[in-house]
Amino acid sequence: MALSFLDRERTVAKPGFNRWMVPPAALCMHLCIGQAYAFSVFNLPMTKLIGITTSTPDDWKLTELGWIFSIAIVFLGISAAVFGRWVEEGGPRKAMFTAGLCWTLGFLVSAVGVYSHQLWLIYIGYGVLGGIGLGVGYISPVSTLIGWFPDRPGMATGMAIMGFGGGAFIASPLSVWLMHKFSTPTHIGVAETFIALGIIYLCFTWVGAAIVRVPQPGWQPAGYRPPVQTQRLITQNDVFVYDAVKTPQFWLIWWVLCLNVTAGIGVLGQASAMSQEMFPGKVTVVAAAGFVGLLSLFNMGGRFFWASISDMIGRKNTYFCFFVIGTVLYILVPQTGLMGSVALFVACFCIIISMYGGGFSTVPAYLKDMFGTRYVGAIHGMLLTAWSAAGILGPVLVNYIREYQINNGVPKAQAYNTTMYIMAGLLVIGFICNALVRAVHERHHLKADDTRVAAART
Amino acid sequence: MANDQNGTTPLQLAAAWIFVGIPLIWGVLETLGNAMKLFS
Numbered sequence: 001m002a003l004s005f006l007d008r009e010r011t012v013a014k015p016g017f018n019r020w021m022v023p024p025a026a027l028c029m030h031l032c033i034g035q036a037y038a039f040s041v042f043n044l045p046m047t048k049l050i051g052i053t054t055s056t057p058d059d060w061k062l063t064e065l066g067w068i069f070s071i072a073i074v075f076l077g078i079s080a081a082v083f084g085r086w087v088e089e090g091g092p093r094k095a096m097f098t099a100g101l102c103w104t105l106g107f108l109v110s111a112v113g114v115y116s117h118q119l120w121l122i123y124i125g126y127g128v129l130g131g132i133g134l135g136v137g138y139i140s141p142v143s144t145l146i147g148w149f150p151d152r153p154g155m156a157t158g159m160a161i162m163g164f165g166g167g168a169f170i171a172s173p174l175s176v177w178l179m180h181k182f183s184t185p186t187h188i189g190v191a192e193t194f195i196a197l198g199i200i201y202l203c204f205t206w207v208g209a210a211i212v213r214v215p216q217p218g219w220q221p222a223g224y225r226p227p228v229q230t231q232r233l234i235t236q237n238d239v240f241v242y243d244a245v246k247t248p249q250f251w252l253i254w255w256v257l258c259l260n261v262t263a264g265i266g267v268l269g270q271a272s273a274m275s276q277e278m279f280p281g282k283v284t285v286v287a288a289a290g291f292v293g294l295l296s297l298f299n300m301g302g303r304f305f306w307a308s309i310s311d312m313i314g315r316k317n318t319y320f321c322f323f324v325i326g327t328v329l330y331i332l333v334p335q336t337g338l339m340g341s342v343a344l345f346v347a348c349f350c351i352i353i354s355m356y357g358g359g360f361s362t363v364p365a366y367l368k369d370m371f372g373t374r375y376v377g378a379i380h381g382m383l384l385t386a387w388s389a390a391g392i393l394g395p396v397l398v399n400y401i402r403e404y405q406i407n408n409g410v411p412k413a414q415a416y417n418t419t420m421y422i423m424a425g426l427l428v429i430g431f432i433c434n435a436l437v438r439a440v441h442e443r444h445h446l447k448a449d450d451t452r453v454a455a456a457r458t
Numbered sequence: 459m460a461n462d463q464n465g466t467t468p469l470q471l472a473a474a475w476i477f478v479g480i481p482l483i484w485g486v487l488e489t490l491g492n493a494m495k496l497f498s
Contacts, residue, residue, distance in 0.1 A: 014465070015465065016465020016466065017465060017466055018465065018466035018471055020471060020475075021466055021470070021471060021474055024474040024475050024477060024478045025474070027478040027482070028477070028478060031478060031481065031482060163478070163482070166482050166485060166486065168485075169482070169485030169486055169488060169489045170481045170482065170484065170485035171485075172485075172488075172489075173485065173488045207477065211474060286495050287495055287496045288496075289492060289495060290492055290493045290494060290495035290496030290497070291493075291496050293489045293490070293492040293493035293495075293496075294493040294496055296489055297486065297489055297490065297493060300486075346496070
């Protein structure tokens with residue numbers, strides 16, 4: 001068959017393959033799909049496609065455009081959950097190839113939507129097709145990386161998921177530059193930019209798909225000795241993907257991720273406004289934009305830093321760090337406002353956001369410790385629904401509580417205080433969920449003669 | 459790592475890292491430039 005080169009069997013590494021080829025392959029995927037974080041750069045230009053210099057009544061509204069990103073994130077969660085098992089059994093090359101294709105088709109369909117000024121085409125294109133590309137692409141290299149780096153699974157997955165944070169750094173200035181190049185006094189070059197990005201991303205993701213390899217069965221890195229004394233929270237067994245969701249451990253980790261992300265995501269979305277309102281006159285619009293940029297850097301760096309730390313201190317302890325340090329810092333934030341200390345405020349949020357990123361990158365290794373390597377990508381896919389939930393919960397909490405406070409006469413500079421204490425409270429609940437995580441009972445472990453595994457291999 | 463029987467050459471490894479490293483470093487530097495406005 002023409003596409004047989006995508007099969008898992010064709011991606012098994014030959015002797016002498018260097019495992020350090022796999023992180024760049026994963027980064028090829030994650031750097032592309034990380035563009036999702038930068039989609040907002042298109043929002044304002046897309047409100048002026050007809051009016052060019054200003055919005056006309058026929059132009060799209062920002063509220064209508066906001067749905068594009070929301071649909072994409074919803075389909076990220078759904079596709080990661082639904083296609084997780086297919087990704088695991090089909091192998092990383094097939095998954096990366098498909099994800100790249102969906103991602104690019106999403107851009108191309110959206111370009112047609114911009115040309116014809118049909119918003120529903122962008123919902124279908126970037127939202128649905130792109131969202132599926134996001135979900136499949138996000139989980140595609142996870143179990144492969146863990147397989148290649150049994151000695152440092154946190155660092156390996158952290159490197160890939162760091163790429164997701166870094167993708168926005170590339171996409172944001174690149175999109176602005178492309179739009180500038182394609183725009184004329186009578187035309188805004190959004191559609192052409194979508195086409196160019198789609199082609200660039202197809203090349204990148206397919207290069208990743210071409211170089212990715214899975215290790216041979218039983219492969220271990222040179223000099224690596226698996227721990228002789230088994231650790232209670234690191235299983236040597238596998239749990240079948242659909243059995244994992246029946247365990248309390250899955251749902252406890254679901255809440256751990258959801259609460260950690262909720263605390264970070266709400267702040268990330270409001271960072272610019274919050275810094276200006278808490279320090280009126282001290283933080284300008286330009287400085288606030290710089291603050292957002294700084295947070296993005298800590299978001300990306302934290303993904304690699306904390307996931308690598310988790311290889312040394314363990315996943316559970318890493319999340320304990322997030323919840324304890326996060327709680328203290330959230331309580332401290334209102335004090336920085338009272339003290340008028342911008343530096344302390346910035347420092348608090350940089351650490352908080354590094355732990356927000358760290359929560360994403362540490363969780364695949366946490367799942368591997370709990371449920372084994374065999375289905376970790378698929379289980380991770382289902383856990384990403386926690387991200388979708390937090391994506392709604394976080395901004396709603398921050399925005400509505402702020403509005404409620406202001407409506408009740410609280411000065412703007414202090415309107416975020418209650419929110420910060422609520423975030424600290426959420427992290428305390430996260431701490432409790434994390435503390436309740438125990439090793440998975442052996443009745444959930446996959447047996448060698450399990451018919452479901454045999455069926456998947458035929 | 460061993461490099462026998464169709465193994466990875468150092469050139470392939472360097473090319474793979476450069477392929478993802480250059481755009482990533484460019485993006486980080488662009489963002490860092492924006493972030494510096496906070497301190498100016």
